[in-house]
Amino acid sequence: MSAKTATAWAGAEKTPEGVVFNGVTIQPVVENCDGCERIKEFEGEKFCGSYPSPEMKWKLGACNFATHVKATLGEGGKVKINPLKASKRAARGR
Numbered sequence: 866m867s868a869k870t871a872t873a874w875a876g877a878e879k880t881p882e883g884v885v886f887n888g889v890t891i892q893p894v895v896e897n898c899d900g901c902e903r904i905k906e907f908e909g910e911k912f913c914g915s916y917p918s919p920e921m922k923w924k925l926g927a928c929n930f931a932t933h934v935k936a937t938l939g940e941g942g943k944v945k946i947n948p949l950k951a952s953k954r955a956a957r958g959r
């Protein structure tokens with residue numbers, strides 16, 4: 866674990882229910898999170914630095930905190946994800 870990661874999770878504790886950080890139980894990231902810059906590692910597992918339950922976040926549609934995808938509403942209100950657009954935006958630093 867790097868010093869930066871250790872600082873990010875200072876005070877975090879692994880329990881049978883998940884990792885408890887600042888009094889909140891956080892769950893590991895899900896497959897849809899792959900590539901997101903908000904992922905942080907703690908004791909070999911990956912967690913989201915912005916949302917405690919990534920699985921729930923993605924159940925409601927594309928995660929609005931994600932840095933690796935851009936979600937838009939398409940025809941019929943369905944969520945569309947454009948990873949290329951999000952990638953270009955990230956490269957420009959916005």
Ligand code: SF4
Nearest residue numbers: 898901913919928930
């Ligand atoms: S911000 Fe969203 S996509 Fe990124 S790690 Fe967290 S839950 Fe996953």
